[in-house]
Amino acid sequence: MSEDKPKPVFRRVEDCETQEWNHPHRGQVKWWELINGDLTSTTGITVGIAEVPVGASPPKRGHTHDAEEVYYFLNGIGRVHVDGVETDVKPGTSVWIPAHAEHFCHNTGTEPLATVPRPTLTSTVYEPTSTGIVRSLLFQIINFIFACTGRFMCLLRWLISNIPSPYGEVDSRQWVLCRVYCGGVNPVDAKFLYGDKLPHFCLPLVKWFVEDRICGIDFSGIVIEAPPNCGYTAGDPVFGTIPPFCGSFAEYVRAPTDFINHKPNNISFAEACAxxxxxxxxxxxxxxxxxxxxxxxxxxxxxxxxxxxxxxxx
Ligand SMILES: NC(=O)c1ccc[n+]([C@@H]2O[C@H](COP(=O)([O-])OP(=O)(O)OC[C@H]3O[C@@H](n4cnc5c(N)ncnc54)[C@H](OP(=O)(O)O)[C@@H]3O)[C@@H](O)[C@H]2O)c1
Incomplete structure (x- = not known):
């Protein structure tokens, strides 16, 4: 039998760390990650148990992602909202949620609503909801300005002193998908949230703009997917930054290869992300x-x- 053949993985929920979120688009939820790319030789599947506590208020709207999902309900009663349609669920109900459908679960009972969601890997890269078209447009404009600034800096540096640009060739930028192990917190993350240095009347606009965005610029983690010959391959420990407003406080990030580097062996992921x-x-x-x-x-x-x-x- 080949040594590379994937081995089965057995995990009990008691051995998993409890993670808890209270996110405007995911609602209040506890999460136990049973199987993921770090535990198994496949990175294509994540399985865990999600629990919506009793009395948790439903989020104002749901979240979307680019992979389909299947929920199987283990405990409690509740309601699943998919693209504005509500369906009652109870133990034994399973729900298939199409890719890009806006969805969330609401506990309507007197005991925790527990479900086993089985998203594929890409589902954990969260996308703005469909209602955020104008916000997305603004985001694209900022990304465009960011790219232009990089190009302008390339040109300016070349004109002024012929110094090789630290921004590299903007057009030839390659991106890798990384699983985030640690995120570094900087003052700019807080400033991003409350619009520091902007006039007060801009704050509602800033709040509206950042509502769907995730904070964070610094991160460390491992490469999950990389284009060929980009200097990185799946499994490489890396650290670095991602462009503004892309949000490193996430489970997965896409980072340009010129924004990251290989993590030295003698520092931990926590040290590297700082x-x-x-x-x-x-x-x-x-x-x-x-x-x-x-x-x-x-x-x-x-x-x-x-x-x-x-x-x-x-
Ligand atoms: N982090 C970045 O990447 C970055 C990038 C660009 C600009 N900046 C700017 O650089 C500055 C420092 O950022 P940081 O990330 O190093 O922040 P930080 O980790 O929070 O460090 C702040 C430092 O300032 C000291 N401090 C706070 N209040 C003080 C006071 N009233 N008098 C004297 N010292 C005081 C703190 O001392 P104690 O530990 O004793 O409280 C600490 O040493 C900020 O203005 C930030 O906006 C940061």
């Missing part, structure tokens, strides 16, 4: 101020993220 943005900020500050070896600098806030990097680089 490095990218603060490290880049300090390097940029040093470069922009033409700091040279031997010069003295005063580092304010040296116990903080950027500060501790600056101290180590001086």
């Amino acid at each position: 490095l990218p943005l603060v490290g880049l900020t300090v390097l940029q500050a040093f470069e922009d101020n033409n700091l040279m070896a031997g010069q003295h600098v005063l580092v304010l806030g040296a116990s903080g993220g950027t500060g501790y990097c600056a101290v180590q680089l001086t």
Whole structure:
């Protein structure tokens, strides 16, 4: 028998860590991940138990994703909403939810509503709901500006000093799909949420814009899918950043290959995810101020993220 042949995996729910969310589009839910790509040699399936607690208010609207899903109800009674249609469910009911259908579960009973959802891997990359078309358009415009800025910076740097651009060739950017192990929190994540530095009258607009978006820029994790010859293959531990407004506080992210690097073996995933943005900020500050070896600098806030990097680089 071949050594590479996948082995069966047995897991009990008691051995799984309880995860809990209270998300505006997924509602309040507890989750025990039984089978996923880290435990089995297949990365194509995730199986877990979801539980909607008694009295949990239904979300204002559901969530969508690009894979179909099957729910099998184990306990409790409730209602499943799929694209605006409500259906009562009880133990023994199974529901097939088509790809891209907006859906959520609502507990209407007096005991927890437990279900076994069986999404495929791609289902965990959450997409904006269908009602967020204008928001998506704005998002595309920002992405476009981001790409143009990169291109403009390429040109500007080339014109000014012929320095090779740190942005690389925007058009030839390749992307990898990564499973996130850890996400690094930066002040910009909070600023993103409450629209820091914008006039007060902009705050409702900011709130409306970020409602469907996930925060987070820094992450570490493993590569799940990568284009051929991009320098990364499935299973590689990596760390880095993702473009603004794409959200690294997620189970999976897509990252451009020039935004990530291989994680050194001597640092943990938690340590690696704390490095990218603060490290880049300090390097940029040093470069922009033409700091040279031997010069003295005063580092304010040296116990903080950027500060501790600056101290180590001086
Ligand atoms: N993180 C990034 O990637 C990044 C990027 C660009 C710009 N920035 C900016 O850089 C600054 C620091 O960011 P950070 O990520 O390093 O934040 P941080 O991890 O929260 O560190 C903040 C530092 O400031 C100190 N501090 C807070 N209040 C202070 C006060 N009233 N007087 C003196 N020191 C005070 C803290 O000291 P204690 O530990 O004693 O509280 C800590 O050392 C922020 O303004 C941020 O917007 C950060």
